[in-house]
Amino acid sequence: MHCYVDLSTDEHLPLNAERFDCWASAMLKDDGTATLEKPPHHKLFDVRKISPVLQRRLDSQNTKTPSTSAPVFNFTIANEALDIFRPQLPAVAATPAVFTSHSSDPSCTTLLHPSRARGKDIPLDEFCTEYDLGNDIHTKFIQNAYKEARFLRFVTIAELKEMGFRLGEIAALRDAVERWSVPRV
Secondary structure (H helix, E strand, C coil), X not given: CEEEEECCCCEEEEECHHHHHHHHHHHHCCCCCCCCCCCCCCHHHCCCCCCHHHHHHHHHHHCCCCCCCCCCCCCCCCHHHHHHHXXXXXXXXXXXXXXXXXXXXXXXXXXXXXXXXXXXXXXXXXXHHHCCCCHHHHHHHHHCCCCEHHHHHHCEHHHHHHCCCCHHHHHHHHHHHHHHCEECC
């Protein structure tokens, strides 16, 4: 890297392509303002000039006023230390709730999982209404001669597909049958 040394201040000014180009252009004018030992009078060669960012930082350091905000104190307290402020609750023996849902059991091929018994016996139109299954599902059951909810315990997933049920309808039916049925004792 090349530098220009200002003889009056002994400051080094690094020369980059932009400064070389400016200096060479000024020398080509041949008006005596720039020579091999003297750069042109241009802002690129002003060693007293500093960047605006640095100037702002210097200005902010020089005009610093005392802070008027209150001091901040940070404390780190372990959770165990705060336990003295928490009320002690009697220990309750945890009994795990057992709920077997067949909706996530891929091996179950029927609507009614073997671990569950059929719910109350109602007509299929009431079943579809109560569990918000819609007319399309009810119509498909009527077309295949299903009239009562108790018949659903014999229906397989393969049969539903054969009757033209879509995947979303099958999922809705599995959910409805799960809610309608009761656990076997």
